[in-house]
Amino acid sequence: MARYAWGVIVLTVLAIVAGYAWVDWQKGGPGDGVYSRVWQPDPAFGYWHPARFYKYDGQMSGRFEGPQCVECHEALTPGIVADWRASRHSNPKGRKPIYCDSCHGNDHARLRMPDRAVCGTCHTTQHAQFLDERRFGYPSHALAMERAVDTKHFADKPKAEVTACLQCHSVAIKCDSCHTRHRFSAGEARRPEACVTCHSGPPHPDDETYFTSAHGKRYLADGNKWDWSKPLTKGNYQTPTCAYCHMKGGKHQVADKAIWKFGLQQVNPLTSTNEVKRAQWVAVCADCHEADWSRQRLAEMDAERKRAWSRLYAAEGVLEDLRGEGLLHPAAGERPPYPLEQEGALFAREHIGYLDGQASAFYNVSPIERDYFEMWYFTNLGAYKGAAHGAPEFVRDGHATMATQLEHIQAKARTLRQQGKQPVAGPWWREGEYTSHNREHN
Amino acid sequence: MALLLRTGLVLLLSIGTAFAQPPAGSFNDAQCVACHGETSPEVHGYRLSKHGVLAQISTPGRAPGCVDCHTPQAHHPADTDAMSQTCGHCHSPRYVETLRANGVRMQEVGNMKQREALQLLTRARSQFPAAALQDVEKHYQHLQQHLRNLRLGVAHQSPDYQWWHGHPALDGDLLRIKGAYDELMRRHAADPKH
Numbered sequence: 083m084a085r086y087a088w089g090v091i092v093l094t095v096l097a098i099v100a101g102y103a104w105v106d107w108q109k110g111g112p113g114d115g116v117y118s119r120v121w122q123p124d125p126a127f128g129y130w131h132p133a134r135f136y137k138y139d140g141q142m143s144g145r146f147e148g149p150q151c152v153e154c155h156e157a158l159t160p161g162i163v164a165d166w167r168a169s170r171h172s173n174p175k176g177r178k179p180i181y182c183d184s185c186h187g188n189d190h191a192r193l194r195m196p197d198r199a200v201c202g203t204c205h206t207t208q209h210a211q212f213l214d215e216r217r218f219g220y221p222s223h224a225l226a227m228e229r230a231v232d233t234k235h236f237a238d239k240p241k242a243e244v245t246a247c248l249q250c251h252s253v254a255i256k257c258d259s260c261h262t263r264h265r266f267s268a269g270e271a272r273r274p275e276a277c278v279t280c281h282s283g284p285p286h287p288d289d290e291t292y293f294t295s296a297h298g299k300r301y302l303a304d305g306n307k308w309d310w311s312k313p314l315t316k317g318n319y320q321t322p323t324c325a326y327c328h329m330k331g332g333k334h335q336v337a338d339k340a341i342w343k344f345g346l347q348q349v350n351p352l353t354s355t356n357e358v359k360r361a362q363w364v365a366v367c368a369d370c371h372e373a374d375w376s377r378q379r380l381a382e383m384d385a386e387r388k389r390a391w392s393r394l395y396a397a398e399g400v401l402e403d404l405r406g407e408g409l410l411h412p413a414a415g416e417r418p419p420y421p422l423e424q425e426g427a428l429f430a431r432e433h434i435g436y437l438d439g440q441a442s443a444f445y446n447v448s449p450i451e452r453d454y455f456e457m458w459y460f461t462n463l464g465a466y467k468g469a470a471h472g473a474p475e476f477v478r479d480g481h482a483t484m485a486t487q488l489e490h491i492q493a494k495a496r497t498l499r500q501q502g503k504q505p506v507a508g509p510w511w512r513e514g515e516y517t518s519h520n521r522e523h524n
Numbered sequence: 525m526a527l528l529l530r531t532g533l534v535l536l537l538s539i540g541t542a543f544a545q546p547p548a549g550s551f552n553d554a555q556c557v558a559c560h561g562e563t564s565p566e567v568h569g570y571r572l573s574k575h576g577v578l579a580q581i582s583t584p585g586r587a588p589g590c591v592d593c594h595t596p597q598a599h600h601p602a603d604t605d606a607m608s609q610t611c612g613h614c615h616s617p618r619y620v621e622t623l624r625a626n627g628v629r630m631q632e633v634g635n636m637k638q639r640e641a642l643q644l645l646t647r648a649r650s651q652f653p654a655a656a657l658q659d660v661e662k663h664y665q666h667l668q669q670h671l672r673n674l675r676l677g678v679a680h681q682s683p684d685y686q687w688w689h690g691h692p693a694l695d696g697d698l699l700r701i702k703g704a705y706d707e708l709m710r711r712h713a714a715d716p717k718h
Binding site for chain 1: 572573574577578580581582583586612613614615616618619622623625626629630632633634636637639640643644677681682683684686687688689690691692695696698699700702703705706709710713
């Protein structure tokens, strides 16, 4: 008996080692992440993930000291020199200036595009805090690049198309998403607008929900008069901003207090871990509000989420029933391939729900699946952000829209049932300029 | 009364025609925003871009506004070389060229989606009467709006307009056009007179 047990243990260890080796091999391709072997980077990726993709073109050679860089670039790119002059790098208190070469290097033929590791050589506390965020998992700034490149739709779509993703997901790689170059101002990053280039749009209307909240209205009315050089601590600001709550005291972590996270899954908000996070939220609110009042607001958000998920699960149930009855049209095997899936695969299956991969199900799917994607990824998340940021009209409108969307999905399902099993999907589902191009180009 | 209505209609139509042609003259940023509107994809997309953000919260002149790139004679045909020079105030020629070329490719992928949809729409128009095409036509109109969002997102470096108001929205329009065409074909197969 013991002999067999040893066999099982040895096989398990071998399987684990082989699994690690396989993932490692997968990451060794020209792209990045676990699908790196199936795609080639677009040239623009060099600016979004320099350590992985930037190649200097070597058009200019020679070694230069900082003041020489400034002398030439004053004429060539005066805007960034003016930025640098206005930054603390050019005039740090009691220290020597941090010139261009400190970050870009001296050898003009091998200049580097700095990423967070370069900033982190001096800004050690912030960099360490930032990296530490990884232990909270997705979503987080620190894991944003992995989140982008490891999704199937990123790997599958043409790379010029998904460059759009990397502009925001590069927040994991570079500090200038928030501290814009070449001024790298802390005061600028403290203002809510610094976040909205990425935190906007249908899945995360953080901008609209904040600016229409009581906090945001106060900011819009008075924010220009405030002293943004002050740290994000009690008494320094009349109303909270994105960074005040999510990065209290300037701590470079946004994921450490996240209970409902992105809003894509239902969570149990009352686990012991989430109770610790809840206490941290209450402590933030307590800079201005009573603790009981703050707990009540958080409980209201939990209730809003519960209502949202009862609607979302109802819609998922409709889709799962249709899938079971084989009524989704075109069926999975009749579509252009799902990201990275083989066309005409034996066990082709429609993806319903977050854990089944529905985040990639916004294209090459049947219309009713796309309807659910929009209900889940846009309307649901808008209502969530309304609840989180104190914008009740977003909650009200979001839930009204979700109710309409659910009715629409149910009505469509009734029609599909009346029509019964469909004939094989027409060629227009699988052919066409973009669809055919995408089959060969990713 | 009828005369009054007719005069009003003529007046409204002439105002409409006047605005169909962009006005000539010299403009500043505030005037651009007043006409185009805060919620237009061109102004909103720009405001969300890093340039637009810095124009709101940083020192004046640090980031380009409307007329810095489009010139005060904004409604004249754009001079792309002059625009590149404006970019060169802060960015290297290689950076500008890399992002511009990427933007052209990103836009072209959008054009492919539009042409695929138009091909199907053209086929539907030749097969079915106009009254049956309401759904397909509606989705195609949305697609054209989303293609414009994408173009403006590329031009103004707004990831939100390139992506959420652009590419995935185009994907939705395309599959809904296919679904609506599917529906027409199915009804036709069930009842050829339909």
